[in-house]
Amino acid sequence: MDQKTIVSLEEIYKPIHSFLPAVEERILEILATPNELSSEVVRYFFKSKGKFLRPALVLFGASFGSGIPHFVVTTAAALEIFHSATLIHDDIIDSAYLRRNLPTINAKWNSQVAVLVGDYLHDKAIEAIFETGNDQVIAAFLKTAGIVCDGEILELKEKNNFNLKEDAYFTIIERKTATLLATCLESGAILGGLNVDQVLALKRFGLYFGMAFQIMDDCLDFAGKENEFGKTLGADLQAGVLTLPLIRLITLLDEAGKAEIFSKVKSGLNHSELGDLVLLLREHGALDYSIERAREFNERSALELSIFPDSPSKKSLYALLQYVIERNR
Amino acid sequence: MDQKTIVSLEEIYKPIHSFLPAVEERILEILATPNELSSEVVRYFFKSKGKFLRPALVLFGASFGSGIPHFVVTTAAALEIFHSATLIHDDIIDSAYLRRNLPTINAKWNSQVAVLVGDYLHDKAIEAIFETGNDQVIAAFLKTAGIVCDGEILELKEKNNFNLKEDAYFTIIERKTATLLATCLESGAILGGLNVDQVLALKRFGLYFGMAFQIMDDCLDFAGKENEFGKTLGADLQAGVLTLPLIRLITLLDEAGKAEIFSKVKSGLNHSELGDLVLLLREHGALDYSIERAREFNERSALELSIFPDSPSKKSLYALLQYVIERNR
Numbered sequence: 309m310d311q312k313t314i315v316s317l318e319e320i321y322k323p324i325h326s327f328l329p330a331v332e333e334r335i336l337e338i339l340a341t342p343n344e345l346s347s348e349v350v351r352y353f354f355k356s357k358g359k360f361l362r363p364a365l366v367l368f369g370a371s372f373g374s375g376i377p378h379f380v381v382t383t384a385a386a387l388e389i390f391h392s393a394t395l396i397h398d399d400i401i402d403s404a405y406l407r408r409n410l411p412t413i414n415a416k417w418n419s420q421v422a423v424l425v426g427d428y429l430h431d432k433a434i435e436a437i438f439e440t441g442n443d444q445v446i447a448a449f450l451k452t453a454g455i456v457c458d459g460e461i462l463e464l465k466e467k468n469n470f471n472l473k474e475d476a477y478f479t480i481i482e483r484k485t486a487t488l489l490a491t492c493l494e495s496g497a498i499l500g501g502l503n504v505d506q507v508l509a510l511k512r513f514g515l516y517f518g519m520a521f522q523i524m525d526d527c528l529d530f531a532g533k534e535n536e537f538g539k540t541l542g543a544d545l546q547a548g549v550l551t552l553p554l555i556r557l558i559t560l561l562d563e564a565g566k567a568e569i570f571s572k573v574k575s576g577l578n579h580s581e582l583g584d585l586v587l588l589l590r591e592h593g594a595l596d597y598s599i600e601r602a603r604e605f606n607e608r609s610a611l612e613l614s615i616f617p618d619s620p621s622k623k624s625l626y627a628l629l630q631y632v633i634e635r636n637r
Numbered sequence: 638m639d640q641k642t643i644v645s646l647e648e649i650y651k652p653i654h655s656f657l658p659a660v661e662e663r664i665l666e667i668l669a670t671p672n673e674l675s676s677e678v679v680r681y682f683f684k685s686k687g688k689f690l691r692p693a694l695v696l697f698g699a700s701f702g703s704g705i706p707h708f709v710v711t712t713a714a715a716l717e718i719f720h721s722a723t724l725i726h727d728d729i730i731d732s733a734y735l736r737r738n739l740p741t742i743n744a745k746w747n748s749q750v751a752v753l754v755g756d757y758l759h760d761k762a763i764e765a766i767f768e769t770g771n772d773q774v775i776a777a778f779l780k781t782a783g784i785v786c787d788g789e790i791l792e793l794k795e796k797n798n799f800n801l802k803e804d805a806y807f808t809i810i811e812r813k814t815a816t817l818l819a820t821c822l823e824s825g826a827i828l829g830g831l832n833v834d835q836v837l838a839l840k841r842f843g844l845y846f847g848m849a850f851q852i853m854d855d856c857l858d859f860a861g862k863e864n865e866f867g868k869t870l871g872a873d874l875q876a877g878v879l880t881l882p883l884i885r886l887i888t889l890l891d892e893a894g895k896a897e898i899f900s901k902v903k904s905g906l907n908h909s910e911l912g913d914l915v916l917l918l919r920e921h922g923a924l925d926y927s928i929e930r931a932r933e934f935n936e937r938s939a940l941e942l943s944i945f946p947d948s949p950s951k952k953s954l955y956a957l958l959q960y961v962i963e964r965n966r
């Protein structure tokens with residue numbers, strides 16, 4: 309895409325930006341506890357801000373209606389808390405030690421603390437969603453929570469499977485990532501009072517966008533800059549998680565080439581070997597191929613917006629599609 | 638208590654026994670998934686049956702009404718699933734390798750699988766509770782889930798604190814154990830259509846009974862028979878969790894005695910040292926003291942039943958109080 313048209317996340321968030329401080333406040337309110345350890349871990353985790361993508365999508369979903377009703381902020385907060393719970397547990401699963409440029413909870417405390425604080429956030433997110441009193445939103449959320457977990461179990465099962473097929477990869481990322489982003493837009497849209505067609509269009513937008521988002525995240529794991537990305541590069545592979553660039557590369561190599569990659573990956577890649585692998589991915593066009601798949605999902609995503617009249621929110625969602633392809637973090 | 642009056646759990650469960658197979662079936666229905674790994678772990682975990690205490694309490698709660706309505710079985714199943722989720726995560730926290738005489742999930746698979754399958758059970762339990770459509774039951778459950786988790790975080794925070802006071806111990810066990818047992822009876826009572834006073838009486842019965850239950854569980858951790866108890870003896874202490882018998886002992890020892898215990902526990906007790914510690918607990922009456930505290934909670938529990946007319950269920954709940962003092966597993 310054209311460099312000059314790239315806009316920042318801050319710019320994209322403009323239509324809903326004024327609600328984000330309230331979401332942040334609500335998150336801390338929901339998680340407030342006299343328990344000192346929980347409280348300390350919560351403060352630490354939310355000190356380093358993520359992209360706040362999930363709250364933003366909830367707010368965008370609602371913004372297509374006639375205003376942002378009361379419970380949207382709570383829902384946005386709940387979905388960010390739920391997402392945080394999954395990140396905290398993911399970092400145990402992957403033995404990750406860096407998240408948003410800070411040590412993970414399992415690294416700074418230990419995996420026991422991470423298990424329980426993840427559970428705590430999970431519980432609080434559900435309690436907050438229940439407060440909305442909207443059965444449709446609650447049901448969508450609970451179903452999604454199950455799907456996200458299922459996606460993570462699938463990913464875990466397929467760890468170190470060097471024969472993982474693209475289809476299986478797409479199933480995993482749809483479940484572990486895209487479904488939640490779809491639910492964010494869907495929940496916002498429901499609470500914003502949109503009609504069924506509009507709710508479903510935004511939900512599908514979120515699903516396709518989520519696919520593109522995760523594919524690009526997986527590309528960044530190889531080709532990002534660590535200090536911008538905020539995570540350790542090559543962390544997926546180190547944890548045995550095969551993602552689209554490598555899955556693609558493997559289909560392009562002969563048996564000897566495959567065998568060499570397998571053995572290197574199995575024994576753990578050092579910094580220079582990871583660099584070599586990234587070169588190989590580039591040479592074989594595996595990163596470009598992956599980015600192309602992300603672009604295709606984005607195109608499907610963009611089509612879903614056609615039923616909406618022009619608005620700052622619509623413009624932002626288009627810009628978000630571009631952002632996700634160009635982002636560095 | 639008088640040996641000849643002890644009755645078995647099977648005998649106690651008689652008034653609600655006919656519903657237990659339906660609960661068991663419902664558990665497997667709720668947890669059914671095409672995901673092979675989840676499915677395998679679920680089958681493994683529920684193959685070895687626990688006491689099914691939580692489902693039984695839900696059913697007992699409802700049995701004081703005019704019959705067992707439809708959603709009681711789902712609620713009973715959901716509460717057992719929720720409890721199982723906490724056990725699975727607990728076993729990671731405590732690095733336990735034995736549960737119900739079988740290797741724990743973290744031992745048989747790994748802690749990653751245990752984190753995610755615990756999350757899966759947790760999500761499914763909440764989804765099932767939500768199906769009841771009873772807002773009071775849902776709210777009670779969600780609040781309890783948060784409290785249980787909070788209790789576990791407190792316990793984790795106080796690990797290896799040899800100055801832990803009795804009060805703090807009681808707060809922890811109320812949160813991590815007793816509250817859930819109270820919620821089981823409360824939920825059953827609500828769904829069974831009992832009036833507010835009856836619901837609250839059964840809830841308090843569950844809370845005090847839960848305190849007695851956990852105190853006795855903690856005594857069994859020292860003085861039980863491993864093959865009957867189904868868990869590794871001394872596991873709490875090995876994991877740094879101080880429970881009432883040891884807390885009591887510590888208050889009775891002089892500084893030299895305390896220092897000796899601390900250093901032994903810190904370096905890890907072998908089988909014979911654990912035996913010595915149990916002897917010391919007995920000599921100082923610390924086990925008897927703990928059992929006496931459990932009896933006191935039981936007495937408060939029994940008083941709560943006075944508002945109910947005589948019935949097989951009431952008789953069973955009285956018998957359960959006795960069972961908990963006399964049980965070996």
